[in-house]
Amino acid sequence: xxxxxxxxxxxxxxxxxxxxxxxxxxxxxxxxxxxxxxxxxxxxxxxxxxxxxxxxxxxxxxxxxxxxxxx
Numbered sequence: 001x002x003x004x005x006x007x008x009x010x011x012x013x014x015x016x017x018x019x020x021x022x023x024x025x026x027x028x029x030x031x032x033x034x035x036x037x038x039x040x041x042x043x044x045x046x047x048x049x050x051x052x053x054x055x056x057x058x059x060x061x062x063x064x065x066x067x068x069x070x071x
Contacts, residue, residue, distance in 0.1 A: 004048070011041045 018034030021027075 008041065008045060008048075011037060011044070015041055 015034050015037030018030050018037060020034075022030030022032075022034055
């Protein structure tokens with residue numbers, strides 16, 4: 001889990017650095033590359049949050065199923 005969060009932070013930092021360098025050098029290609037990396041970061045983070053919530057829901061639903069012979 002920690003490694004995943006560290007990797008995600010690294011991706012965000014790389015994207016923001018590309019955007020910053022592109023603005024400093026007035027290079028639109030660097031800015032575009034940085035924006036694409038940041039959008040990929042946001043997409044990956046959203047997928048992570050959705051999958052984590054689904055896992056929690058499955059776990060919660062599995063615990064709420066009554067055992068046979070019990071009411």
